[in-house]
Each structure stands twice: as C-alpha cells, then as structure tokens.
Amino acid sequence: MRPIRRTGITGTDVAIPLDVYCISPAAVSMETAGTAASVQVTNDDVFNAAITPAWQTVISNTSGAGATSNLNQVVTLPLGTRGVRGVGMVSADILAVSQQSIT
Numbered sequence: 001m002r003p004i005r006r007t008g009i010t011g012t013d014v015a016i017p018l019d020v021y022c023i024s025p026a027a028v029s030m031e032t033a034g035t036a037a038s039v040q041v042t043n044d045d046v047f048n049a050a051i052t053p054a055w056q057t058v059i060s061n062t063s064g065a066g067a068t069s070n071l072n073q074v075v076t077l078p079l080g081t082r083g084v085r086g087v088g089m090v091s092a093d094i095l096a097v098s099q100q101s102i103t
Contacts, residue, residue, distance in 0.1 A: 006086065006095040015046040015053065015083040016097050026099035028084055029074045030059060033092035039075075039084065046083035053083060 006013055018026050030039050038060035044053035059075055077084070086095040 003096065003098040006097075007093065008091050009086060009089045009093065009095070010091055011087075011089060013086040013089060013095060015042070015085050016095075017046050017083055018077075018081055018097075018099055020080075020082055022099055024100045025079055026077045026081060026084070026097060027074050028059070028077060028098075029072070029096050030086060031072055031094040031096075033090055036088035037090070037093055038087045039095065040087055041077055041081045042083045043080050044082060055085070055087075057087075 004016055006016070028039055028041075030037060038057050040055040040057050042053040042055050044051050046053055058077065059073075084095075084097050086093065089095070
C-alpha cells in the first residue's frame with residue numbers, strides 16, 4: 001500500500017481501508033492545526049455497507065482510554081486494523097497512513 005496523505009478535510013474523514021493481508025503493521029500520524037482532532041481505527045470491514053464499524057480512538061488531543069495525547073507523532077497500529085479515519089479535522093490538518101506491503 002502506498003502512503004496516503006489526507007488534507008483539506010473538515011469534520012470526519014471517510015475511512016481509509018488498510019491491506020488485511022499485510023504481514024507488517026501500519027503506522028499513522030496526524031499533524032493538526034485544530035484543537036479537537038483525533039485518529040480512530042476499526043477492526044471491522046469498512047467495505048461492507050451492512051456493518052457499522054466500531055471506531056476506537058488511538059490518537060487524540062485529549063487523553064482517553066488507550067489514546068496517545070500527542071497528535072504530532074507516528075503511532076504503530078496493531079495487526080488486524082482494517083480502517084483509519086480522522087475526526088474533528090480542520091482543512092489544515094494532515095492525516096498520514098503508511099503500510100508496507102507484502103514483498
């Protein structure tokens with residue numbers, strides 16, 4: 001999977017699907033200009049419209065259960081993560097997702 005950079009988003013971004021066949025974990029970071037931004041992940045299938053994904057916050061400006069309080073750092077996601085999205089974004093925020101593919 002090529003690195004993905006999302007910017008110019010206001011509010012909640014659409015889910016960025018991850019390669020479930022990848023043998024190495026993905027990494028995500030968000031550089032934020034806003035104050036309420038966070039990064040969420042899901043283990044649910046983001047392609048199946050019949051499923052409402054259960055999202056969990058992994059990076060946030062406010063400390064929460066399991067969340068890292070500093071947005072401007074790279075966080076490694078656990079294997080099995082199927083989707084990533086930004087929440088509370090402003091147009092200047094940058095969400096970057098990187099996942100190495102099978103070689």
